[in-house]
Amino acid sequence: MxxxxxxxxxxxxxxxxxxxxxxxxxxxxxxxxxxxxxxxxxxxxxxxxxxxxxxxxxxxxxxxxxxxxxxxxxxxxxxxxxxxxxxxxxxxxxxxxxxxxxxxxxxxxxxxxxxxxxxxxxxxxxxxxxxxxxxxxxxxxxxxxxxxxxxxxxxxxxxxxxxxxxxxxxxxxxxxxxxxxKPQPYAEATRLLTQLRTVARQLPGATLDPGGISEHLLEELRVVAKTDRGAVLSASGGGRLVVLAQVGVDRVDWETTLDADSAIADAWASQQAQTSARSQSRSHRGGEVSALIVPLVAGVRTVGLVVLEADAGHAYPPPVVARVTALTGPAALRLEAALLFDEVRSLATNEERQRLAREIHDGVAQELVMVGYGIDNALATVHEDAEETAESLRTLRQEVTRVITELRLSLFELRSEVDRHGGLAAAIAEYARTVGASGGLRVHLSLDESTARLPAATEAELLRIAQEAVTNARKHAGAANLWVTCEVDPPYAQIEVSDDGHGIGDQRPDGHYGLAIMAERAERIRGRLEIRPRRPSGTTVAVVLGSSPRRDKVRGSTAAEGE
The missing domain is CATH 1.20.58 (Methane Monooxygenase Hydroxylase; Chain G, domain 1)
Incomplete structure (x- = not known):
């Protein structure tokens, strides 16, 4: 018609x-x-x-x-x-x-x-x-x-x-x-995303990195204010803060709970700078101290806090507070843009992973299962005198089963995310147990996670690096044991995956491709990837984020004793 x-x-x-x-x-x-x-x-x-x-x-x-x-x-x-x-x-x-x-x-x-x-x-x-x-x-x-x-x-x-x-x-x-x-929601979202894309292409890559912006801000503040230790914190949901960057000689266990009775909580709620004669660290050993907490306010929204502390009394008079505030004002807008960009990228990445998982599950995985059923039916009809044909079919059936298992593990990896309540260590442990069991590996876990959290985008990248390391060990190492160590003490974190297999030198080309992907992910969060042989056999893959001066001292003394 x-x-x-x-x-x-x-x-x-x-x-x-x-x-x-x-x-x-x-x-x-x-x-x-x-x-x-x-x-x-x-x-x-x-x-x-x-x-x-x-x-x-x-x-x-x-x-x-x-x-x-x-x-x-x-x-x-x-x-x-x-x-x-x-x-x-x-x-x-x-x-x-x-x-x-x-x-x-x-x-x-x-x-x-x-x-x-x-x-x-x-x-x-x-x-x-x-x-x-x-x-x-x-x-x-x-x-x-x-x-x-x-x-x-x-x-x-x-x-x-x-x-x-x-x-x-x-x-x-x-x-x-x-x-x-009032533009329509999708029209407004399109306009804002287009602007964000344009800005992201024009600016240098580091300017949209929350950690890099925070570290640069702390270095600027140390010039105008006495600082024995300091940190930049941002919200992570659930009434808690995450440490984006910190400076100082020793590791600091900052107060990250917004419902606590602290100058940090007061500064966040009032959007006004706060000074205190009490340390904002739960690990402070005592002594005279001065603390300055300055909220990072972009428009009407608090996007983070700067915490500065000095081991001296009255270290932050009004002129110093004014100089610090003059630097934090412009930094707040840069930090908000970086955090929003990180969140948009994380949401888009997770959505794409879920979409791929759905397509694989509903497409290739289902078709392979049907192929397996077809092979089973063919085996049932093969005559006893055709043993060679039957053996070929059984071999083919084993291969199809292996591919289906690999697909299911890939789906599990795509759908794995860091639970904002469970934490990074729990997500890594769950993945290691599931994948290790499928590969016949004995998994040994060592988990040490602080109550403070890393930024969500950083946790996601660390999880993907750990997943790739565990998958490489299962596929290519020929190992019997898998050791997974997870230490999280924001902004420091270290993930180690070790196996007792035949070593990295004998891995297939796709295994080296996986190592390249891990290196790219580590660089994205300003971490470093370490790949070294394990004694007496096997390989250790580690990713280290930030630094822990206290741990560095321990390692340095241990190395000196060894010499």
Whole structure:
């Protein structure tokens, strides 16, 4: 069937039904007012006049002409019915009201189509027709135009129709203004993402790294304020903060709970700089201390905090606080942009991983399962004298089973995420146990995770590096044991995956490709990837994020003793 064009007749059942119902109502009211069946011919004529508007509502000429014909017939009918009603001893206004109720039809149609000029013209034609018809119609020897009751009823209906048209016009303007003031969510999201993409392409890569921005800010602040230790914290959800960067000689266990009674919580809630004579570290050993906490406020939103501490009294007088605040103001906007970019990238990455998992599960995985079933059916029908064919089928079935297992593990890896309540160590442990069991590996776990959290994007990258290391050990190492160590003490973190296999030198090319991917991920979060042989056999893959001065001291003393 060819597609219809606007010039072709298009019936609209709902509009036609509405017209028919109102036309029938007008016919009943007219019959009730005049008690004369002959007057219904006006109603029939009204229906004929409106028929083109029903059959071809989109036509540029037929639709408007039909509506003008309707109001012209309506004016003549109202005048004649009013006169006949008066002859029957009933006021003429009742008969006019019975017919003029139909005036709502053409006026409403123009309002719905936003043809308000046409609606005003229809009212003008209706008024003119009513006046002309009344001027030539006599009632009891005088012109109907002189009947006050008739004129009052006509005026009431015309005013009501005009008010309805004006209201529709006003509502349409209000909705248009609101639509211009509030862009649609997807249109606004597209605009903002386009701007973010443009900015991301123009700026150097490090400027959209929250950790890099935080470290640079701390270095700037150390020039203007005495700082024995300091940190930049940001929100992570659940009323807790994460450490983006820190400086100082010793590792600091900062207060990261926003509902605690601390200057950190006060600064976050008030968006005002706070000074305190009490350390904001839970690991502070005592002694005189000065603390300065400055919120990083972008617009009206607090995006982070800067915490500076000095082992001296009154180290942060008002002039120093002013200099620090002058530096943190611009940094807040840069940090917010970096955090938002990180979040958008993380959301997009997770969504893509989930999409790939769904496609693999619903596509290739299901087809391979069906192939396996087909091989099973073929094995069941192979004759005993065809042992060579049966053996080939069994080998093929084993290979299909292996590929299905690999696919299922890949799906598990794609869907694995760091639970904001469980933590990074729990996610790595779950993956290592599941993958190790599938590969017949004995898994040894050593987990040491602080209550403080790393940024979500950093945790996600560390999880992917650990997953790749575990997968490489299962696929290529030929190991019997797997050791997984996870130490998280923000902003420091270290993940180690060791095996007792045949070593990295004998791995396949795809294993080296996996190592390259891990190196890229480590570089993205400003970490370092270490690959070294394990004694007496095997390989150790480690990723280290940040530094822990206390651990470095321990390792240095251990190395000195070894020498």
């Amino acid at each position: 060819p597609a219809s064009t606007p010039s072709q007749p298009q019936t609209q059942p709902l509009a036609a039904a509405a017209r028919g119902v109102l036309l029938a109502l007008v016919a009943v009211l007219t019959l009730f007012a005049t008690r004369d069946v002959a007057q219904l011919w006006w109603i029939a004529l009204l229906g004929v006049a409106g028929l083109p508007a029903v059959l071809a509502p989109q036509h540029r000429l037929l639709g408007p002409l039909s509506r003008f014909a309707e109001v012209a017939v309506l004016g003549l009918a109202a005048s004649q019915v009013a006169a006949d009603t008066h002859l029957n001893g009933v006021t003429g206004g009742l008969g006019a009201s019975a017919v003029l109720a139909y005036l709502a039809v053409p006026v409403t149609v123009t309002a719905l189509r936003r043809r308000f000029a046409e609606g005003a013209a229809l009212l003008a034609v209706a008024a003119a027709t009513l006046l002309v018809a009344a001027a030539f119609t006599e009632v009891d020897g005088r012109r109907q135009l002189t009947e006050p009751g008739y004129l009052a009823v006509c005026a009431q209906w015309l005013i009501l129709a005009g008010l309805g048209l004006f209201t529709a016009r006003t509502l349409q303007r209000v909705m248009r203004v609101r639509g211009e003031g």
